Amino acid sequence: MKADTPTRRDQIRWMLADLKLPGALEAADSILAEADGGAITAGEAISKLLGAQIDLRNNRRLQAAMRSSRLPAVKTIEEFDFSFQPSIKREQVQSLAELGFLERKENVVLLGPPGVGKSHLAISLAIAAAKYGRRVYYSTLADLVTNLEEAQAAGTLKRRLAVLTHPALLVIDEIGYIPVSQTGAMLFFQLMSRRYEHASTILTSNKSFDEWGAVLGDEVMAAALIDRVLHHCHIVNIRGNSYRMRHHTEVWKALHPDDQDQSSKEAG
Numbered sequence: 001m002k003a004d005t006p007t008r009r010d011q012i013r014w015m016l017a018d019l020k021l022p023g024a025l026e027a028a029d030s031i032l033a034e035a036d037g038g039a040i041t042a043g044e045a046i047s048k049l050l051g052a053q054i055d056l057r058n059n060r061r062l063q064a065a066m067r068s069s070r071l072p073a074v075k076t077i078e079e080f081d082f083s084f085q086p087s088i089k090r091e092q093v094q095s096l097a098e099l100g101f102l103e104r105k106e107n108v109v110l111l112g113p114p115g116v117g118k119s120h121l122a123i124s125l126a127i128a129a130a131k132y133g134r135r136v137y138y139s140t141l142a143d144l145v146t147n148l149e150e151a152q153a154a155g156t157l158k159r160r161l162a163v164l165t166h167p168a169l170l171v172i173d174e175i176g177y178i179p180v181s182q183t184g185a186m187l188f189f190q191l192m193s194r195r196y197e198h199a200s201t202i203l204t205s206n207k208s209f210d211e212w213g214a215v216l217g218d219e220v221m222a223a224a225l226i227d228r229v230l231h232h233c234h235i236v237n238i239r240g241n242s243y244r245m246r247h248h249t250e251v252w253k254a255l256h257p258d259d260q261d262q263s264s265k266e267a268g
Ligand SMILES: Nc1ncnc2c1ncn2[C@@H]1O[C@H](COP(=O)(O)OP(=O)(O)OP(=O)(O)O)[C@@H](O)[C@H]1O
Pocket: 075, 079, 080, 081, 082, 084, 085, 112, 113, 114, 115, 116, 117, 118, 119, 120, 121, 174, 206, 243, 244
């Protein structure tokens, strides 16, 4: 081959640049070297090349989502230790992470006491959705209600409700720790009515459904809200010990004198 004739490698690099595939371009040299050396088959090389581009695109999507979604942290399903929380069905969470529930506009409710991984799992599903290119938004219930009350006071409620109805996935975390004002509960109900059968919501709570009336200060509205949420819903009911307390068995036992299960759990 003449010196000025582009090599196959140069051609591939040029085509990847022309197609604007920087992830694949960056990985191309090492993948070609592996293929030339016989370490991987042609099929594996193509798969690796496309995979490098998909990884880059997903990470860019995630970075953009971290700016716009207000997710408080990056948590993933892979980081979740299912053996610590045997009441969770791993297959159920893994199937949720495949995101069919988003397409079907179904909800997810994660229930359980403090520290059992409700926020972790909710955030990791939101991150999977963001990587998949879906718009996500995260808020605690207290912040969401404040957000809606401020909009109402400013005369922009209609617009704010529209904005919060838009994301394919809304995470509403921490239902139950802070009681909500009656107006706040009504605004929350309005939002959930709009999202009903329109887009998915993940809700987390330390309280069982029969206690939501007290949290929202209105039993009738809580019942109507729960009715809508549960119509198309996956419930993950977590019964177990706090992951935060896993190194503090003695403290946990003092706080839960009737439940000695923890003593048999791992202490570190
Ligand atoms: N099974 C687990 N494997 C790995 N990390 C876990 C697990 N469960 C919880 N964690 C971690 O422990 C911490 C507490 O979990 P998380 O915040 O999800 O609890 P929570 O159920 O939302 O509690 P709270 O009701 O107090 O908000 C987080 O840092 C989370 O990443």
